[in-house]
Amino acid sequence: MVRKVAEMYDEGAEEQPYVPAGGFKGKIKYHFEGLIPLILIVLVIVLAGGYLGLWDIPYITKAGPAKMLIIGRPSQLTFDALNSSKDLVHYQVRDDEYFGIDPEYMLSHYDIVMLDQTNSSHRPMLSRQTAEAIEKYVRKGGKLIIVGNSGIMRRDAPEVVGWRALLGDIAPVDCILDIQNIPTCLQPIRVRGQLLTIDYEHPIVEGIERVPPLQEDAYDFEVFNVATKGNEIAYIQEGTQSDVYHAKWYPGIVERRHILGKVIYFNYDPGITPAILQKTIKYLR
Numbered sequence: 001m002v003r004k005v006a007e008m009y010d011e012g013a014e015e016q017p018y019v020p021a022g023g024f025k026g027k028i029k030y031h032f033e034g035l036i037p038l039i040l041i042v043l044v045i046v047l048a049g050g051y052l053g054l055w056d057i058p059y060i061t062k063a064g065p066a067k068m069l070i071i072g073r074p075s076q077l078t079f080d081a082l083n084s085s086k087d088l089v090h091y092q093v094r095d096d097e098y099f100g101i102d103p104e105y106m107l108s109h110y111d112i113v114m115l116d117q118t119n120s121s122h123r124p125m126l127s128r129q130t131a132e133a134i135e136k137y138v139r140k141g142g143k144l145i146i147v148g149n150s151g152i153m154r155r156d157a158p159e160v161v162g163w164r165a166l167l168g169d170i171a172p173v174d175c176i177l178d179i180q181n182i183p184t185c186l187q188p189i190r191v192r193g194q195l196l197t198i199d200y201e202h203p204i205v206e207g208i209e210r211v212p213p214l215q216e217d218a219y220d221f222e223v224f225n226v227a228t229k230g231n232e233i234a235y236i237q238e239g240t241q242s243d244v245y246h247a248k249w250y251p252g253i254v255e256r257r258h259i260l261g262k263v264i265y266f267n268y269d270p271g272i273t274p275a276i277l278q279k280t281i282k283y284l285r
């Protein structure tokens with residue numbers, strides 16, 4: 001009897017693997033419980049990607065019209081493009097003074113904010129509170145469109161000029177000084193030329209290589225000589241394709257992606273290219 005007990009506790013004996021109680025069903029339950037943390041991680045990644053717009057999740061990802069707030073006053077061409085896209089976007093137009101003391105709360109109700117003061121009766125100004133709210137909105141995952149030189153000045157501080165000074169480091173472009181030390185975002189340049197795509201894979205210019213599509217045609221643009229800080233999707237060339245060796249170039253469309261939010265800059269009236277504007281709304285919503 002003593003010998004049998006000693007054999008049971010023999011130090012040299014191999015340890016037997018753990019076998020769950022319950023036979024085959026017990027084994028299934030044991031391994032499934034081990035997979036639960038991995039399944040939860042995958043689920044969180046999928047839902048986060050859908051929320052950030054990286055992919056669509058049927059019946060979960062929002063597919064209806066986006067709610068967009070326009071700060072300022074767009075051109076009639078832009079209004080026409082938006083009014084023909086009611087399946088994509090429902091918008092409201094407000095001036096900076098509309099926000100009162102809590103602009104951050106008001107912005108949180110919109111999927112997209114469009115800063116377009118190019119046709120406003122006021123100069124391209126924002127209050128400090130509105131500018132700070134826009135920056136926080138983007139940092140938290142909001143989508144912002146900036147047009148022309150909108151939002152480059154602070155209402156109560158004339159020494160503030162440029163997006164970095166007003167909106168922090170969220171804009172895809174920056175205002176620089178020219179050789180006479182004048183900010184370039186205060187100097188509109190009228191150009192007759194073409195919009196040419198650089199990033200052919202970007203969804204907002206998919207299938208669009210040149211605007212207007214014929215090489216010898218040209219449109220009238222009002223642009224600013226800004227410095228890019230993001231992905232340049234398209235540029236504006238002065239003249240036509242045959243003038244390429246003597247032409248000047250300006251940024252056309254630039255995007256900057258943040259950890260959560262996105263900002264797209266149009267260096268021209270986006271109503272000139274309604275299809276690109278509509279693709280932009282689909283991309284951001």
